[in-house]
Amino acid sequence: TAAMDWQDPFQLDSLLTEDEIAVAEAARDFCQTELYPKVLEGYRTEEFPRSIMKQMGEVGLLGTTVKSHGCPGMSSVAYGLVAREVERVDSGYRSAMSVQSSLVMHPIEQFGSQEQKDRFLPKLASGEMIGCFGLTEPNHGSDPGSMETVAKMHPTKKGVIVLNGAKNWITNSPIADLMVVWAKLDGKIRGFLVERSQVASGLATPAIKNKTALRASITGMIQMDDVEIPVENMFPEVTGLKGPFTCLNSARYGIAWGTMGALSESIKLAREYSLDRKQFKGQPLAKYQLIQKKLADALTDATYGQVAAIQVGRLKDAGNCPPELISMIKRQNCDRALAGARNLMEIFGGNAASDEYHIGRIAANLWVVQTYEGQSDIHALILGRAMTGVQAFA
Ligand code: TGC
Numbered sequence: 001t002a003a004m005d006w007q008d009p010f011q012l013d014s015l016l017t018e019d020e021i022a023v024a025e026a027a028r029d030f031c032q033t034e035l036y037p038k039v040l041e042g043y044r045t046e047e048f049p050r051s052i053m054k055q056m057g058e059v060g061l062l063g064t065t066v067k068s069h070g071c072p073g074m075s076s077v078a079y080g081l082v083a084r085e086v087e088r089v090d091s092g093y094r095s096a097m098s099v100q101s102s103l104v105m106h107p108i109e110q111f112g113s114q115e116q117k118d119r120f121l122p123k124l125a126s127g128e129m130i131g132c133f134g135l136t137e138p139n140h141g142s143d144p145g146s147m148e149t150v151a152k153m154h155p156t157k158k159g160v161i162v163l164n165g166a167k168n169w170i171t172n173s174p175i176a177d178l179m180v181v182w183a184k185l186d187g188k189i190r191g192f193l194v195e196r197s198q199v200a201s202g203l204a205t206p207a208i209k210n211k212t213a214l215r216a217s218i219t220g221m222i223q224m225d226d227v228e229i230p231v232e233n234m235f236p237e238v239t240g241l242k243g244p245f246t247c248l249n250s251a252r253y254g255i256a257w258g259t260m261g262a263l264s265e266s267i268k269l270a271r272e273y274s275l276d277r278k279q280f281k282g283q284p285l286a287k288y289q290l291i292q293k294k295l296a297d298a299l300t301d302a303t304y305g306q307v308a309a310i311q312v313g314r315l316k317d318a319g320n321c322p323p324e325l326i327s328m329i330k331r332q333n334c335d336r337a338l339a340g341a342r343n344l345m346e347i348f349g350g351n352a353a354s355d356e357y358h359i360g361r362i363a364a365n366l367w368v369v370q371t372y373e374g375q376s377d378i379h380a381l382i383l384g385r386a387m388t389g390v391q392a393f394a
């Protein structure tokens, strides 16, 4: 009989293409050799060096699904595998990568004019330019449709748009060269590309310091006080919430994969620790049934979660994926990864309080991941609406 490989019980490679396997291996190699050695310092100092994005660009980890401008043009599953490998190191590094790929490059590919694509995609793919995505505001998070940020045509300067408002909790904003900002023009939500180097005045992007999680990525505000941008920097056609939500479909999909990387790393660390650590007559913790149950629960969740993510990715690429499926896997995988990491943390006893054991950082990060891109309960309501036809948001 075949023996179970605890690192890949369902032999997931058999569900992947050769290219996808190669991408996952290359991403893992890069993440373990380049990112992993940096993570503790990044988490302690809350610094995200621009060079990380540059390195990601050099190895082709940015804009994995984008089909032009020298980008890999790969499957959603390949993108998910990259997210898994980056988040195996840290959710904050995956955040920086997903914002660049799913929330900046993807909308430019999907909604941008040819001129916008030509101008921005190559520099975003190489990591020379860093992007951010401004949807959430101080007063509107789960309900972005009520946003207060406004765009107006300049009363006297032809072809100039004026932006006023504030975005809050924006990954990458303090170091972003390009900001995708969603604002209401004549009452309708539109997307705007704000280039920092082209803005003369009124733009500030202060960092939010002393975070309790996701400290290895940089987060801030986008404050706009009569910020003037050329009308050519507006996405020409897309209007309404389907603009930002189309980007979120891609980012939420990546998160469903990323969390499985964080959970898999937690399992690996907890298994090793439970075999090494001895309590009661020199027996390893791994010998005790309650410890084994924690490991078994987490492994089952990580395995099921990845199979679901592969299937949803295939449906997505076939153009047959209602957004509710992405809500289902974003919610489930975030919830299970958070619960799993939190339970496995107990195996480390007091040592979990030392960041050198990593598990505390992973668990702290995962509650943010469960919150951004639609908090889990919001995704439950999205599913409930699809099941009953009745919306429960308001
Ligand atoms: P609702 O009536 O549901 O929809 C309004 C319009 O949008 C369309 N739509 C979608 N289109 C494409 N994909 C989707 N997933 C879509 N969901 C909705 C819908 O068809 C409709 O179009 P139309 O043409 O009929 O107008 O809108 P609502 O206001 O009732 O929405 C409520 C709710 C709760 C579903 C929604 O607002 C929501 O999902 N809230 C969560 C907010 C959120 O996810 N924010 C994320 C901010 S970005 C972020 O967190 C990045 S972190 C990145 C990182 O660091 O990794």
Ligand code: FAD
Pocket: 099, 133, 134, 135, 136, 139, 140, 141, 142, 143, 168, 169, 170, 171, 172, 214, 219, 368, 371, 372, 373, 374, 375, 376, 377, 378, 392, 393, 394
């Ligand atoms: P609220 O909307 O105030 O919700 C608070 C709680 O109430 C949640 O548990 C929610 O589920 C619940 N709730 C709200 N409404 C309902 C309801 N109708 N029924 C039941 N429960 C409800 N945003 C961006 O635009 N871009 C980014 O790059 C970005 N990066 C982020 C990075 C970090 C580190 C963090 C922490 C956040 C980031 N966000 C970003 C913002 C994130 O998307 C929001 O925090 C999230 O959408 C929740 O919004 P909120 O914080 O305003 O919570």
